[in-house]
Amino acid sequence: MDKLSRFLFDSANVRGEIVQLKDSWQAMLSNHAYPKVIRDYLGETVAASVLLSATLKFEGSLTIQANGDGGALTLLVVECSNDFGVRGVAKYSEPIPEEDDLKTLLENGTLVITIEQAKTKERYQGIVALEGNSIAEFLQGYLIRSEQLETRIFLAADEQAVGGLLLQQLPGQQEDDSWERITHLGSTIKAEELLGLEAKKILHLLYHEEDIRLFDAQSVHFQCSCSRVKVTKMLRSISHQEAADIIQEQGNISVACEFCGKSYQFDEIDIAEIYSTHIQPSDSSIRH
Numbered sequence: 001m002d003k004l005s006r007f008l009f010d011s012a013n014v015r016g017e018i019v020q021l022k023d024s025w026q027a028m029l030s031n032h033a034y035p036k037v038i039r040d041y042l043g044e045t046v047a048a049s050v051l052l053s054a055t056l057k058f059e060g061s062l063t064i065q066a067n068g069d070g071g072a073l074t075l076l077v078v079e080c081s082n083d084f085g086v087r088g089v090a091k092y093s094e095p096i097p098e099e100d101d102l103k104t105l106l107e108n109g110t111l112v113i114t115i116e117q118a119k120t121k122e123r124y125q126g127i128v129a130l131e132g133n134s135i136a137e138f139l140q141g142y143l144i145r146s147e148q149l150e151t152r153i154f155l156a157a158d159e160q161a162v163g164g165l166l167l168q169q170l171p172g173q174q175e176d177d178s179w180e181r182i183t184h185l186g187s188t189i190k191a192e193e194l195l196g197l198e199a200k201k202i203l204h205l206l207y208h209e210e211d212i213r214l215f216d217a218q219s220v221h222f223q224c225s226c227s228r229v230k231v232t233k234m235l236r237s238i239s240h241q242e243a244a245d246i247i248q249e250q251g252n253i254s255v256a257c258e259f260c261g262k263s264y265q266f267d268e269i270d271i272a273e274i275y276s277t278h279i280q281p282s283d284s285s286i287r288h
């Protein structure tokens with residue numbers, strides 16, 4: 001099962017989360033053939049998005065989006081909802097440089113976190129400084145600044161699975177060196193452990209001398225929010241003439257969702273309808 005597990009140190013003012021995904025990660029990879037380095041950065045971001053979404057206190061979603069500007073990684077976008085529906089996609093230009101570290105791939109790029117409340121559509125956006133050279137370092141820096149709480153994030157990804165560990169100091173006095181001890185032990189986690197061991201075993205491995213409360217895991221799943229209505233809106237960004245030309249050439253317009261691979265077809269009649277009315281079609285008009 002893909003899941004997020006939360007835990008609490010009884011002996012220290014520290015909380016933690018472990019995320020491990022297989023099926024939802026496989027769903028994200030199924031329509032893509034990413035080069036390894038791109039795949040792994042996407043996977044790490046997916047794991048991080050679930051760790052960060054665990055603190056959402058309302059119905060909504062958290063999006064992590066990187067936009068490159070000249071580097072080989074042109075776009076990376078991952079979205080996770082408050083009930084842990086996750087999706088993500090990356091775009092890149094080849095060749096991937098030999099020096100394929102994140103800074104080079106994302107040259108002059110930006111990384112933005114957007115939190116959107118589902119009901120009110122209210123949005124909060126935060127710019128993530130590209131300090132460090134990993135998704136984990138970028139995001140932990142962001143959390144330290146935005147939440148004013150010491151945070152450490154460890155991420156791992158391969159073709160099978162993605163995993164993440166988050167440690168965060170809780171507000172309040174820190175009286176001893178427990179934070180240093182806990183984060184030092186956390187930093188000894190190996191990628192294969194984060195990807196392959198049960199959360200309980202990871203905690204035993206790292207912290208068998210600490211008293212820890214591990215809470216029931218919450219399940220994480222792949223979820224795509226694409227719809228015919230959204231694709232229709234997107235289609236309106238090309239002119240009626242362009243749409244008509246494609247229909248003329250190919251018989252219909254086929255648009256595939258980049259996240260889930262689902263294909264949406266529009267024929268001549270659909271196109272005539274889309275451009276003849278300014279009323280947005282409602283969800284009830286979805287045809288299969």
Ligand SMILES: [Zn+2]
Binds near residue numbers: 257259261
């Ligand atoms: Zn989709």
